[in-house]
Amino acid sequence: MKHISVIIPFYQKEAGLLAKALRSIEKQTVADGWSVEVIVVDDQSPVPAADEVAGFRPSDLAVRVVRQPNGGAGAARNRGLDEAGDATLVAFLDSDDAWPEDHLARAVAAAEAGCDIYFCDNRREGFHDAYLDERAPLTAALVRTAPRGPGGVHLDAQDLFGLVVREFPTQLSTLAYRRAIAPGLRFESSLRNAGEDVLFVAALVQAAGRVCFGEGSAVTCGAGVNVFFSNLDWNNPALLAIKHDQIRCELIARRVDGLSPAARQHLEASLQEHRVEFATLLLKALHARRPDALPSARSIIAADPSAVVWLPARIGQVAFRALWRKVAA
Secondary structure (H helix, E strand, O other): OEEEEEEEEEOOOOOOHHHHHHHHHHOOOOOOOEEEEEEEEEOOOOOOHHHHHHOOOOOOOEEEEEEOOOOOHHHHHHHHHHHOOOOOEEEEOOOOOEOOOOHHHHHHHHHHOOOOEEEEEEEEOOOEOOHHHHHOHHHHHHHHHOOEEOOEEEEEHHHHHHHHHHHOOOOHHHOEEEHHHOOOOOOOOOOOOOOHHHHHHHHHHHHOOEEEEEEEEEEEEOOOOOOOHHHOOOOOOOHHHHHHHHHHHHHHHOOOOOOOHHHHHHHHHHHHHHHHHHHHHHHHHHHOOOOOHHHHHHHHHHHOOOHHHHHHHHHHHHHHHHHHHHHHO
């Protein structure tokens, strides 16, 4: 019997979201010879996962809840990977997201056709209706010219590798992969606010041979607790931590072998942009005398020693521009 482990990291403040995600799993149909187990990792959620699962009575779905001290989504997914054992396929689903009904069937078809990774598109209300068309045009162009096969469009993993860093078309709730290609791979759990998913998928694609994209299929991403999408407002204090982790992610990604010159150029441009944004947000935090300001500055210098040079320079530029706008007004 081949086995699919579905890993759901759980930290929510609203009841009922997990039941919706579980119902989308219950509606899946997989080929004979395959079984499905759901591993819900309760990351010290305000709404306990056990309460959510207790009110859910699927007929043929095995759901297991494990609890851990709060460590963030990366740590929760790592616990799920530890619990998954000898799974043939691993699939991720965020606790407020929902799969289309043929999601696992396509992933299985792709795996049986020799693909190491399966992913599809996603929609997120207020952000994008179709991620590939709106946020990942290079990946969309690659998909249009690639051959079709079981499960969807078949891609060479090396063609996708640089695009993961550049466009990140593979939101985790859309992803399933053959465990055997990277059994020891884990998330960088210290990146609690951004980037741990990019690094994980980049390493996964680097280990893969063929990847399948589920054309015409899309995961619906929900509006529950999300440390990234819930905190992107420029006036949200949590945005400073996001920019901090984006910089750390890009510094780690710099060291990845096999990135194309275009991907490296994009990475450097993104790093410079995030440095300016971090300096701007740090200046606001310092002005407001927020307690996270100095620890954030010390942490970014520890992660990026060159910050002793660029951070004061960027803060000076930001302060000068703000003063100039004030004088000009």
